Amino acid sequence: MTKKIKLSNLTDMFKGMDVEALEGVTIEGDIELDLSGGGVFDSTLAYSLGHEAAQIAVHLVNISRLLGYPVEQIFAGSMGTESAVQDVSAPTLLNDLLFSKFEVSNAEEWKHTIQEVTLGATSADGGTRKNTITIGGENALPYYFDSPMPHRNYVTMDVFDMPISMAKAVRTHYEDVMNDPAEWAKKNVREFDADMVTIHLISTDPLINDTPPKEAAKVVEDVLQAVDVPIVIGGSGNPEKDPEVLEKAAEVAEGERVLLASASLNLDYARIAEAANTYGHAVLSWTQLEINAQKELNRKLMKQCNVPRENIVMDPTTAALGYGLDYAYTNMERIRLAGLMGDEELSFPMSSGTTNAWGAREAWMTSSPLKQDSDWGPREYRGPIWEIVTGLSLSLAGNDLFMMMHPGSVQVLKEITQTLFGSIENKSIDINNWIGEI
Amino acid sequence: MKLNSPLQAYKYLPGDNCGKCGVPTCMAFASHLIERSLKLTDCTPILEDKHKAKFIELEELLAPEIHEVEIGVGERVVKIGGDDVLYRHKLTFFNQTALAYDVWDTMDEENLVDRVNRIKDFSKFYVGEFLKLDMITVRSVSDEPDKFADTVKKVLEASDLPLVLCSFNPKVLKAGLEVAMDRNPLIYAATRGNWQEVAKLAIEYDVPVTLFAPDDLDLLKSLTKTFTEMGIEKLVLDPGTFPSGKQLKTTFENFLKIRRAGIEGDRDIAFPLMAVPLTAWMMHDDPLSASYWETVLASLFTVRYGDIMLLHSIEPHSLLSELHIRDTIYTDPRKPVTVKPDVYEVGSPTADSPFFVTTNFALTYYTVESDLSSNGIDCYLMAVDTEGIGVEAAVAGGQLTAAKIKKGLEDADFVLKEDTSHNIIILPGLAARLQGDVEDETAAKVMIGPPDSGRIPGWMDEKWPLIK
Numbered sequence: 001m002t003k004k005i006k007l008s009n010l011t012d013m014f015k016g017m018d019v020e021a022l023e024g025v026t027i028e029g030d031i032e033l034d035l036s037g038g039g040v041f042d043s044t045l046a047y048s049l050g051h052e053a054a055q056i057a058v059h060l061v062n063i064s065r066l067l068g069y070p071v072e073q074i075f076a077g078s079m080g081t082e083s084a085v086q087d088v089s090a091p092t093l094l095n096d097l098l099f100s101k102f103e104v105s106n107a108e109e110w111k112h113t114i115q116e117v118t119l120g121a122t123s124a125d126g127g128t129r130k131n132t133i134t135i136g137g138e139n140a141l142p143y144y145f146d147s148p149m150p151h152r153n154y155v156t157m158d159v160f161d162m163p164i165s166m167a168k169a170v171r172t173h174y175e176d177v178m179n180d181p182a183e184w185a186k187k188n189v190r191e192f193d194a195d196m197v198t199i200h201l202i203s204t205d206p207l208i209n210d211t212p213p214k215e216a217a218k219v220v221e222d223v224l225q226a227v228d229v230p231i232v233i234g235g236s237g238n239p240e241k242d243p244e245v246l247e248k249a250a251e252v253a254e255g256e257r258v259l260l261a262s263a264s265l266n267l268d269y270a271r272i273a274e275a276a277n278t279y280g281h282a283v284l285s286w287t288q289l290e291i292n293a294q295k296e297l298n299r300k301l302m303k304q305c306n307v308p309r310e311n312i313v314m315d316p317t318t319a320a321l322g323y324g325l326d327y328a329y330t331n332m333e334r335i336r337l338a339g340l341m342g343d344e345e346l347s348f349p350m351s352s353g354t355t356n357a358w359g360a361r362e363a364w365m366t367s368s369p370l371k372q373d374s375d376w377g378p379r380e381y382r383g384p385i386w387e388i389v390t391g392l393s394l395s396l397a398g399n400d401l402f403m404m405m406h407p408g409s410v411q412v413l414k415e416i417t418q419t420l421f422g423s424i425e426n427k428s429i430d431i432n433n434w435i436g437e438i
Numbered sequence: 439m440k441l442n443s444p445l446q447a448y449k450y451l452p453g454d455n456c457g458k459c460g461v462p463t464c465m466a467f468a469s470h471l472i473e474r475s476l477k478l479t480d481c482t483p484i485l486e487d488k489h490k491a492k493f494i495e496l497e498e499l500l501a502p503e504i505h506e507v508e509i510g511v512g513e514r515v516v517k518i519g520g521d522d523v524l525y526r527h528k529l530t531f532f533n534q535t536a537l538a539y540d541v542w543d544t545m546d547e548e549n550l551v552d553r554v555n556r557i558k559d560f561s562k563f564y565v566g567e568f569l570k571l572d573m574i575t576v577r578s579v580s581d582e583p584d585k586f587a588d589t590v591k592k593v594l595e596a597s598d599l600p601l602v603l604c605s606f607n608p609k610v611l612k613a614g615l616e617v618a619m620d621r622n623p624l625i626y627a628a629t630r631g632n633w634q635e636v637a638k639l640a641i642e643y644d645v646p647v648t649l650f651a652p653d654d655l656d657l658l659k660s661l662t663k664t665f666t667e668m669g670i671e672k673l674v675l676d677p678g679t680f681p682s683g684k685q686l687k688t689t690f691e692n693f694l695k696i697r698r699a700g701i702e703g704d705r706d707i708a709f710p711l712m713a714v715p716l717t718a719w720m721m722h723d724d725p726l727s728a729s730y731w732e733t734v735l736a737s738l739f740t741v742r743y744g745d746i747m748l749l750h751s752i753e754p755h756s757l758l759s760e761l762h763i764r765d766t767i768y769t770d771p772r773k774p775v776t777v778k779p780d781v782y783e784v785g786s787p788t789a790d791s792p793f794f795v796t797t798n799f800a801l802t803y804y805t806v807e808s809d810l811s812s813n814g815i816d817c818y819l820m821a822v823d824t825e826g827i828g829v830e831a832a833v834a835g836g837q838l839t840a841a842k843i844k845k846g847l848e849d850a851d852f853v854l855k856e857d858t859s860h861n862i863i864i865l866p867g868l869a870a871r872l873q874g875d876v877e878d879e880t881a882a883k884v885m886i887g888p889p890d891s892g893r894i895p896g897w898m899d900e901k902w903p904l905i906k
Contacts (some may be wrong), residue, residue, distance in 0.1 A: 093637060093668060098708060100663040102655035104699040145691045160862055201875045207871050237834050266836050288827060288835050319830065322564070322762040324828060326769045329741075331525045339523065359830070361892050362539050362758055369892030372568070374560045375755030385730060389737045389759045395765065396741045399585075416734050420684050426683030429720050431652055435604045438719045438750070 017414045028393040064428045076209040090227040106146040109339040114138045115309050115348050116150075117282055119196065120230025120261055126280075130228035133195060135313070135351035141336065142398055143420040153417040155402045155410050156196035156232050157188040158355055160162040161211070162218045167364035169383040170405050181219050182226035192407040193414070196231035198261070199223045202227055204237035204245045220249045224256060232259040232284070232403070239267035243275075250275035259313060259351075262286035265297050266395035273305035283307055284351060286315040289327050290333055302345075309348075313401065318352040320360040328398050336398030345424040354413075357390035358383065358405060384409045392416055439522055440499045444468035450496035454480035459696045465875030471500060473772075474522070474529065503701050504745075506533065507646050509573070510600025516572050517672070518745040519710030519864045524701050527771050534766060534768035536575035536746040537760060538602050540716065543589035545891070550589065554596040555572075556752055562761055563812070565804045569761040574612065575626075575748050578605035586857045590614045590879075594621065602626055602648075602748065608635035615643045624648060624746075627676060630657060635662070640670050648712055652678025653688055657694065667676050672744060675707070677750050679714040681721045681735065690738065697743040714748045729756050737763045739842050766879075777803045779823035781850040784879050785816035789859040791816045794887065794894075795843060797824040797832055806891040811897045818858075822846045830868045840875035847880065854882050861906055 044064055116137040119128025137148035147321040163178040173192075175207050177184040180354050181199060188194040233249045235242035246260050260276050261284040263269035276283045285301055287293040287390040294316055299309040316335055319328040332350060339347030357363055363386040368376045376382065387409035391402050395417050418424050442449050447468040455463045458462035459480040459678060461470060470476035471721040478500055479485065481873045484493045490662040505521035520532040539557045541550055553575060562569040569710040586605065592618065593601065600622040603614040611625050627650035628636035647670065658677055665673055683713055693711060700708035715735035723726035729751035736747055736756075740763050749760070776798045784807060787893030796806045810817055822842050824832035832838035842865070847854065854861045863882045874883050888897045 056480065092640060093634065093641075094664055095634075097633070097657075097660045098667055100656070100659040100697070102659040102699070104704075105702070109700075115643060143687070144694060150722055170714045225834065238807050264835075288831055297694070319828070321759065321766065325763075326766045328772065330525075330771055333525060334527055351865070361890055362762070365890070365892060368562075369809055369895070370563045371538065372561065372563050372812065373872045375561065375754060376758065381726070381755035382754070382758060385733055385755050385759045388730070389763050391765060392734060393741050397737070412730060416738070419683060420690055420738075422684065422687050425687075426721070428685060429680060429682065429717070430702060431678055431680060431714075431717050431720070433606065434714065434720065435577050435606060436716055437583060438577075438716060 018172060023037050032172060038422075044408055052204050104233065107140065107144075108126065110146060112139075112340055114336070114339050114342075114344045117310055117311070117313055117349050119257055119282060121255055121257040121280075126258070127257060128224070128228065129230050129256060131230075132257070133230050138336075138340070138398070140157060140340065141333075142395060143422075146174045148422055152421045152423060153400060153402060153414075154195040155404050155414060156198045156411060157194035157278075157380065158198050158200060158405050159184045159188065159223065160200045160202055160404060161216065162209065164202065166405070167358050167379075167383055169357045169380045170358060171365070173407055182222040184224045185227045185231075189229055192410055192412065196232060196401075197223065198231050198234055198403055199385075200234040200236075201245055201249065202234075202236045204241055205238045206241060207238070208236065208242075213245045215246055217248040217252040221252050224253060230255055230257065230259075232261055234261040239264075243268040243271040246272050247275040250279040250281055253281065254279040256308045257281055259284055262315060263301060264294060265295065269300065270305050273307050276311060277305070282311040282313055284313050284315050285348070289317045289319070289324070289331050291316075291331060291338070291346070294335060298345045298348065313351050314346075314348045314354065315351045318354055318390065318394060320357040320363070321386055321393075325393065326388060329393050332394055332397035332399055338365060349400040350398060351403065352391065352394045354387055354391040354394070354402045354409075355405045359389040360386055364388055384412070387414075388412050395420075439502060441472060442723050444472050445502070447471045447496065448483075448702060449479065450484075450492045450499075451516060454483070456483060458482050462738040474502075475530070499599065502532070503703065504697075504710065505671070505673070507588075507674060507710050509536070509602075509622060509646055509746075511620070511622050511748050512598075514598050514600055515622075516600050520700070521745075523800045524698060526767060530770040530772060531768050533745065535717060535744050535764050536572045537736075537749060538575045538746065539571055539749050539752055540575040540577050540604075541593060542577040543582075543586045545589070547592060548593075550592055551596050553752065554593055558597040559600055560752070560757055562758060564762075564765065565801060566808065569765060571757065571761075573600045573602060573683065575602040575604055578607065578610045580612075581605070581607055581610060583607075583610050586610045587613040587617045590617045594618060598781045600624070602746075604748075608632055611636065611639055613750075615645065619645070622646070624674060626650070628661060628665070628771045630661075635660060637665060637670060638667055640665075641668070646745060648674045648676050650676045650678070651686070651730070651742075652676075653680065654678075655692060658696075659707050662709065666706070673709045674712050676712040676714065679735065679739070681715075681717040681731065681830060686735075690742065693739060703888075710745035711743055712748070715739065715742035716748050717761035717829045719750055725751075731754055733759050734755065736760045740764050740767055748867060774800065775826040776800055777821050779821050779846055779849065781818050781820045781847070781852045782807070783821050784810045785814065787816045789857065790897070792857070792860075792864055792902055792904075793820065793854065793858055793862060794818065794864045795820045795822060795869070796891070797822055797827060798831055799824060799828045799832075799839060801824045802828045809891040809894055815894065815898065818852075820850070820852075822893050829866045833869050833871065838869055838872070843872075843876055844879045852879055854880070855857055870887075 028069050114136045118132050119133045120129035120132040137150035152209050155430045157182050161181050177187050185197045190198050203211040204216050235245050259282045263272045263283050285297050316331050319325050362382040383404045391413045451464040453464050459467045502520045502522050504519045504521045507517045507518050516536045518536050521530045527635045541553050546779050557571050560571050575589050590890035603628045604624050625647045629650050649661040664716050680686050680689045715732045719728045731757045736906040777800050779798045803821050824837040827837045861882050863887045864887045870886045873884045
């Protein structure tokens with residue numbers, strides 16, 4: 001039971017007490033100070049009560065000191081606040097920061113290096129490219145502090161061998177070159193800062209124009225003439241026709257170290273691998289969101305087709321933001337982690353068809369088809385950010401090379417990946433007082 | 439959590455396989471505990487007094503590596519933190535990144551209320567659910583306590599979303615807390631300069647508090663240790679979000695370092711992390727560039743370990759991409775990728791209703807299904823077994839073929855000639871090249887639908903012969 005006493009009793013109790021006099025004193029039970037009785041204080045009474053309380057406090061402090069309690073910390077912590085009575089069970093406020101050093105170790109399980117692959121060949125190596133591009137070589141996940149990335153990410157921009165339907169926000173940038181792949185390639189490099197270009201020979205599809213391989217190869221020659229960056233050559237995706245088309249394209253591009261896209265399990269990959277080996281190119285090993293299929297295809301390319309390790313790049317498939325990016329992201333992250341931990345069937349650099357982001361309806365549709373949705377805003381703002389976010393998340397999962405379409409997306413993706421890579425200097429910004437400075 | 443295998447958890451359970459938790463055996467329950475798909479309190483026997491010691495011990499062992507912090511109250515409570523892994527495929531990430539959009543105390547009332555309403559009401563339908571924004575940040579720009587309190591009050595009247603109260607001035611924070619204390623807001627922020635006063639507020643009002651130590655991990659850890667020592671455990675850590683250049687690279691590394699240390703067992707730093715992509719507005723004057731860069735930063739820190747985020751742009755292009763990347767990262771990778779291959783009824787189809795084909799990839803299926811049902815189209819929708827691959831990729835990869843469609847019809851016991859009056863199959867526009875093959879295999883007529891199911895309503899008006 002709580003014993004109630006008046007303040008003046010307390011004052012009397014402690015009056016004249018000194019440290020010696022407290023020897024053997026014990027304080028039992030709770031001490032409750034009842035200040036609420038009797039309605040409103042008058043100011044004189046409040047003052048005198050305050051005075052008495054302060055006197056008591058001095059005595060109580062002395063008792064606390066005597067008992068070895070660090071009473072100063074409470075006082076330093078609570079000075080200047082309105083809080084009246086310190087609850088005995090309340091947390092203790094500290095006066096000084098408890099210094100603690102932050103430490104973290106590097107990831108021990110990353111002991112292996114991702115294969116480096118060089119694309120393009122200069123005259124010194126029998127090609128006509130002005131520069132080469134090397135991807136891979138990582139010893140850690142991208143941009144991690146464990147080990148710096150040896151090469152930055154690169155962007156290869158799409159060119160098609162015929163006009164195709166594309167989102168309006170993309171089309172406006174290519175309307176003038178849509179009928180001329182060579183001019184299109186030039187525009188990508190000169191105006192849009194593409195590191196590479198990809199020529200997609202889609203007109204070769206028997207269900208489209210069924211362009212003969214020889215004619216398609218002519219377009220490849222035109223593109224190689226028009227630009228001096230390394231190139232990627234893509235087929236139409238028709239599994240019967242692609243091997244033949246890519247073989248012919250590989251032949252006319254001999255010595256240029258192009259990337260042939262793609263070898264997959266559902267077509268005659270051996271023929272594509274053979275063409276790459278014969279004419280000195282790299283192969284894109286394409287599977288569909290399945291890590292075991294990727295291992296299988298890489299193994300077949302290496303063991304069965306004798307493709308050298310330094311000529312293999314993987315495309316584990318890119319699904320757009322909102323349309324399976326969770327699978328694409330995790331598939332790539334698992335592949336890269338497996339490579340770093342020593343799975344030699346997965347330790348290759350990766351490429352992403354980031355352009356697939358434009359298949360998302362959020363990227364191209366004028367407005368939402370669903371009545372329940374809030375307004376989607378202008379589509380010309382949605383499209384590019386869709387491609388950027390899709391690409392950025394895959395760059396964090398370990399993707400090295402990006403196949404992209406929209407010039408604005410390319411610019412922003414390059415800016416963020418190169419910032420994280422560490423090659424972009426910007427003036428320092430002081431964020432100490434950001435709350436009121438925006 | 440400190441346990442790796444069901445066997446380790448099993449040792450603490452009653453072991454009588456009573457089944458009260460909903461699974462038949464204690465061993466099965468133990469696996470659910472390790473996968474975090476059931477809670478320890480689902481085992482009612484272990485809550486009895488005689489098992490109390492084991493319960494307490496096991497609960498401690500099962501606690502997630504990263505502390506969980508709650509902001510807000512009641513149905514609107516937002517939980518952050520609580521993760522156990524560095525990569526989502528290792529288990530899943532828990533408690534998706536909370537997205538908090540800002541208002542500030544120099545806004546006039548009309549704009550303030552309008553902005554709060556837009557934040558509160560924004561909604562995007564996705565795979566059977568609505569994606570929504572979580573919280574409102576109130577920033578003190580005036581640095582005047584009364585003005586701040588007044589703004590907080592108006593926000594509370596307009597919405598029941600949880601709040602972040604932002605000021606480096608403890609007097610301003612206190613004024614806000616006086617108004618909002620019943621709603622358990624997160625206060626932002628304790629710094630090297632004001633930590634004692636802010637700690638006092640956190641204790642007095644018993645609210646979660648953010649510790650802000652821009653690019654100083656030792657200071658951040660010291661603050662954390664000091665606060666926990668004072669008994670303040672509802673902490674959120676802001677290591678500073680610098681918006682560009684080398685500073686941004688360092689910011690990114692700081693997030694990686696803190697989370698790795700936390701998951702690896704450094705309890706002193708194992709708290710939810712806050713990112714502030716809002717700082718993008720300190721480097722760009724043009725609103726479009728600023729909103730783009732802010733969304734880039736938001737995506738970056740959604741993927742790598744941001745548990746709560748303060749944001750500014752409420753333009754749809756920002757909100758849509760931020761909501762979707764968050765959903766991408768926090769979707770449980772253990773959930774099935776596919777729906778069961780079958781012929782499903784959408785609405786109340788009759789023999790005259792159209793018959794659509796799509797894949798059994800869950801995402802594709804639910805997208806098509808919601809496009810049809812939300813537009814009131816009664817029809818049959820067939821999910822073909824494409825091994826969980828979407829239409830375009832399945833056509834390219836040979837998982838969506840005429841033979842697969844024929845087999846799907848047989849397995850579902852659906853006979854087009856008898857069950858429909860028209861004997862027509864409508865293929866997705868992206869599978870147009872299968873038209874001839876499907877006609878040959880199934881002896882049905884084949885029509886080609888639009889390439890995106892969002893366009894089916896318009897397509898129906900124009901093409902479907904048996905209308906209405």
